[in-house]
Amino acid sequence: VLKLVRNLYGQKQAGRVWNQYLVKRLTEKVGFKQSKVDECVFYRGRVMYVLYTDDSLLAGPTKEEVDAVVRDIKAAKLDITEEGDIKDFLGVNIKRDEEQGTVTFTQPHLVDKILAATGLFHENAKTKETPAASSRILHRHSNSEAFDESFNFRSVIGMLNYLEKGSRSDIAYATHQCARFVDSPKREHGSAVRWLARYLKGTRDKGMIYKPDKTKGLEVYVDADFAGNWNKDEAVEDRDTARSRHGYVIKYNDCPILWRSALQGEIALSSTESEYTGLSYALRDAIPLMNLLKEMLEHGFQMEHRTPKVWCKVFEDNSGALEMAKVHKYRPRTKHLNVKLHHFRSYVESKEITLHAIASEDQQADYLTKPVNEDILVRLRKRVMGW
Numbered sequence: 001v002l003k004l005v006r007n008l009y010g011q012k013q014a015g016r017v018w019n020q021y022l023v024k025r026l027t028e029k030v031g032f033k034q035s036k037v038d039e040c041v042f043y044r045g046r047v048m049y050v051l052y053t054d055d056s057l058l059a060g061p062t063k064e065e066v067d068a069v070v071r072d073i074k075a076a077k078l079d080i081t082e083e084g085d086i087k088d089f090l091g092v093n094i095k096r097d098e099e100q101g102t103v104t105f106t107q108p109h110l111v112d113k114i115l116a117a118t119g120l121f122h123e124n125a126k127t128k129e130t131p132a133a134s135s136r137i138l139h140r141h142s143n144s145e146a147f148d149e150s151f152n153f154r155s156v157i158g159m160l161n162y163l164e165k166g167s168r169s170d171i172a173y174a175t176h177q178c179a180r181f182v183d184s185p186k187r188e189h190g191s192a193v194r195w196l197a198r199y200l201k202g203t204r205d206k207g208m209i210y211k212p213d214k215t216k217g218l219e220v221y222v223d224a225d226f227a228g229n230w231n232k233d234e235a236v237e238d239r240d241t242a243r244s245r246h247g248y249v250i251k252y253n254d255c256p257i258l259w260r261s262a263l264q265g266e267i268a269l270s271s272t273e274s275e276y277t278g279l280s281y282a283l284r285d286a287i288p289l290m291n292l293l294k295e296m297l298e299h300g301f302q303m304e305h306r307t308p309k310v311w312c313k314v315f316e317d318n319s320g321a322l323e324m325a326k327v328h329k330y331r332p333r334t335k336h337l338n339v340k341l342h343h344f345r346s347y348v349e350s351k352e353i354t355l356h357a358i359a360s361e362d363q364q365a366d367y368l369t370k371p372v373n374e375d376i377l378v379r380l381r382k383r384v385m386g387w
Helices: 014-030 063-075 108-117 153-166 169-179 187-202 271-298 319-326 332-341 345-349 374-385
Strands: 041-044 047-052 055-059 092-097 102-106 207-210 218-225 245-252 255-263 312-316 353-357
Touching: 014 041, 014 063, 047 063, 055 063, 108 153, 108 187, 153 169, 153 187, 169 187, 169 245, 169 255, 169 374, 207 374, 218 271, 245 271, 255 271, 255 374, 271 319, 271 332, 271 345, 271 353, 319 345, 319 353, 345 353
Parallel strands: 218 312, 312 353
Antiparallel strands: 041 047, 047 055, 092 102, 102 207, 218 245, 245 255
C-alpha cells in the first residue's frame, strides 16, 4: 500500500483538490475575494475573474488593471496562458460589432461535427425551416422498428445538448425530446434527429445576438404546456406522457443569459399547477442571479440599469398561476405544493420579484415548451435570439 503525498491526475477527488489549491492561491497570493453566491467568481478591485475548471475569463474596465492581475497570477506560480481579447471560449465563437453595439455567439464547428456524424455534411443535403415537425409530438414509439444505428445516437445527442446550452435556445425543445429516448431509440427518433440536423445545416452560422437594452433589468419569461405529451396508446407503459413541460428564458438588459426546456418531475393536476411549477423552477435559477448582481453592486460594479436596486420581473400568461404567486393564502386544492414550490414568496412580498401578466403571443418562452410552426418560430427567435 502506497500513500500519495500530492495530487494525482485521474483520482476521483483530483478535480476538487485542484480547485481548492487554485482558490487558495487566488485569495491568499493574488488578493481576490471569492464570491459568496458563486464559488467560481472572484473579485479584485474592478476586475472580475470567472473560472470554469481550468479555463477562465478576466474582465475589467481597463487593460492596465487586467494586465496587473495577470502579472500577479504568474507571480503566484500559477501557469496561465494569455489569449488576448476573447474571441472563443469553451467552443463558442464570440464576435463583437462596435458599430452595431452587438455581441454574437455561434458554434459553427460543432454544427459541422453534428452534420458529419449524421451524414448530412454534403452540399446536396436538404434543410428544414423548423427544428422539429410542428404537427406531431415525439413519443416512445414502443412498437416501432429499432433505430438502424446509421449514426451514433447518444454521441449526437451529447453534441446537440452542448450546442443548445451554448448558443441555440431555438433547438432546446427538440433536443430534449430526442434525448429522452437515448436509452432505446426507434426509427422515429433517428428521423427526428436528422430533421433537427437539417435545420442546423440551414442555420449553421446563426446563434445568439446580444444587443443590450440598458432600460431593462433582470426579466424572466415562463411558460408551460400542460400534459402536452399525452398519448393514450402509450400511457400504460410510459407515465411520462402525462407530464407537463415548462420552459423559461432569463434575460438581463434584454440579453438571454439562461434558458431551459424540461419535463416536470411531478405530474401536474391542472394547467394552473403546471404553470406555477414552471414559475417556481424558473425562480430557482433567477434568485441566485439576483443575489449575484447584488453582490456585484456591493463590490462596486456598475449595473447597466437605471434602478440601482436589483429586482426581477416575471412574465406569466396564466391567470391562476399569477393569483397563487401573488395572493398567499391556504388553498385545499394546492396544499400539496406548499413545501416544494412556494420558496420564492418572500421575494414577492418584499417586491424584489414582481409578477406581470403577458399575452400568450408575447410569451417568449413559448417555443421552449412545444413544437411551433415556422411563423411562430421566426417571431420568437427574433425576440429572444436577435435573428
